[in-house]
Amino acid sequence: MNIRQTPETPASILIVDDLPDNLRLLSDILQDQGYLVRLLRQGEMVLPSVLSLPPELILLDIMMPGMDGYEVCQQLKTDERTRDIPIIFLSALEDIADKVKAFAVGGVDYITKPFQAEEVLARVQTHLTLQQYRAHLAELVDERTRELKHANEQLQTALAEIRQLKDQLQVENLYFREEIKLEHNFDEILGQSPLLAYTLFKVAQVAATDTPILILGETGVGKELIARAIHHASLRKDRPLVKVNCAALPAHLIESELFGHERGSFTGAIAKRIGRFELADGATLFLDEIGELPLELQPKLLRVIQEGEFERLGNSRTLKVDVRLLAATNRNLEAEVHAKKFRQDLYYRLAVYPLTIPPLRERRDDIPLLVQAFVRKFSKKHGKLIETIPQATLTALQQYAWPGNVRELENVIERAVITTPDHILRVELPETPIAITEPTKTLETVERDYITQVLKSTNWRIEGPKGAALILGLHPNTLRFRMQKLNIKRS
Numbered sequence: 001m002n003i004r005q006t007p008e009t010p011a012s013i014l015i016v017d018d019l020p021d022n023l024r025l026l027s028d029i030l031q032d033q034g035y036l037v038r039l040l041r042q043g044e045m046v047l048p049s050v051l052s053l054p055p056e057l058i059l060l061d062i063m064m065p066g067m068d069g070y071e072v073c074q075q076l077k078t079d080e081r082t083r084d085i086p087i088i089f090l091s092a093l094e095d096i097a098d099k100v101k102a103f104a105v106g107g108v109d110y111i112t113k114p115f116q117a118e119e120v121l122a123r124v125q126t127h128l129t130l131q132q133y134r135a136h137l138a139e140l141v142d143e144r145t146r147e148l149k150h151a152n153e154q155l156q157t158a159l160a161e162i163r164q165l166k167d168q169l170q171v172e173n174l175y176f177r178e179e180i181k182l183e184h185n186f187d188e189i190l191g192q193s194p195l196l197a198y199t200l201f202k203v204a205q206v207a208a209t210d211t212p213i214l215i216l217g218e219t220g221v222g223k224e225l226i227a228r229a230i231h232h233a234s235l236r237k238d239r240p241l242v243k244v245n246c247a248a249l250p251a252h253l254i255e256s257e258l259f260g261h262e263r264g265s266f267t268g269a270i271a272k273r274i275g276r277f278e279l280a281d282g283a284t285l286f287l288d289e290i291g292e293l294p295l296e297l298q299p300k301l302l303r304v305i306q307e308g309e310f311e312r313l314g315n316s317r318t319l320k321v322d323v324r325l326l327a328a329t330n331r332n333l334e335a336e337v338h339a340k341k342f343r344q345d346l347y348y349r350l351a352v353y354p355l356t357i358p359p360l361r362e363r364r365d366d367i368p369l370l371v372q373a374f375v376r377k378f379s380k381k382h383g384k385l386i387e388t389i390p391q392a393t394l395t396a397l398q399q400y401a402w403p404g405n406v407r408e409l410e411n412v413i414e415r416a417v418i419t420t421p422d423h424i425l426r427v428e429l430p431e432t433p434i435a436i437t438e439p440t441k442t443l444e445t446v447e448r449d450y451i452t453q454v455l456k457s458t459n460w461r462i463e464g465p466k467g468a469a470l471i472l473g474l475h476p477n478t479l480r481f482r483m484q485k486l487n488i489k490r491s
């Protein structure tokens, strides 16, 4: 009975024995059954012969001069190319230790001389069939392993994409929410003065281009409002306006805020973080208080403006982005360039299109309109009914110097709405208006004096409804940072 699965392709069998009689006998038995038989008489010849033409099974004599059957078997089993070929040992040795050794060196079976034709055939056929099953099984395992590996790779790629998308969406979502909140607060720029009209005309001229714009002007004049107006009038309006306040973060964190970092790139970097430049890809990035950007970061900013290229902290891979840059400052950047506190090349790159927002005292015509709008806004917010704004109050407001510009006006009106006991608006202006026209005072001194004065009025309280941050319209952390920067301390 032939139990081979494919009898039409005869199996090739190598017989190794030093005795020609044995070789003849075995080859007769096997050839009668249609096997292809190859014969060898020396152990040393087996490996080269098997390598040049691999048989499907080997019958191997143990006792041979030179290399014996055990050694031949060991040699074949240590070579990756030949180790899977089944070897049946042939021997006249009856000792059980010899038989055990035959299996120990890698043989699959053992036939004792003198040979019985039926036994030889039965063992050969059994091992050929087993070998076929093994090969088939190995193929199946290989195939399944490949499939699993491929599926796993696809899964990993999909996961990485999903993770990246999730990061991006989370932060974008945050920005959209912030945008919506802000849009509700200020959905238009109020004012009719020729100076403001001219500024808005210039805004309209450049909004639709991708030119970087440097927005200049004192604190609270509406630079951020103008930046938002530019973004909303641009082709990028459907993407978020991403904002970074360079003064609100300690210098060592600005770099990772702008360019992102990999996990573990510095102490405290417990997770990977996408920088604002990456986030603003295809959109607009607004760098507020650009004058505070540390000098050592300025070349990196220049490169991203010029080439659109940068690297995350802790990763050498270069990222490419398409970002429209808006920057604002209340500092005199030209003077900072002269003082070597700001790089000249960066300044020129940022100031391709400078836009100066005039201070409120130079457009007093806008004050009545702003007052009315703020009274309406805060009456609604605080559930008050203010029916009259006395002319004398308006005149006083128009005569005040407004060192904190529109923000200060907005805060003064909010306080007035809260404290007015009836329907007629009562405004209290600071007793000693800051003499910002005094020629000897620098902008920094004015700012220091003003913040100190407000802090004194709140008894140095920073946060909360009675805190200076609210009056100044600043985030408490920004106020703390400004205090540190301007060296303002409680006396």
Ligand SMILES: Nc1ncnc2c1ncn2[C@@H]1O[C@H](COP(=O)(O)OP(=O)(O)OP(=O)(O)O)[C@@H](O)[C@H]1O
Residues within 6 Å of the ligand: 186, 188, 189, 190, 191, 217, 218, 219, 220, 221, 222, 223, 224, 225, 226, 288, 328, 329, 330, 406, 407, 410
């Ligand atoms: N023309 C305007 N119409 C209505 N609101 C205005 C106008 N200008 C400024 N504001 C309001 O004044 C406040 C300060 O404006 P904004 O934050 O844009 O000023 P800024 O110049 O960016 O200030 P800073 O230099 O301190 O960052 C905001 O609440 C803003 O809505």
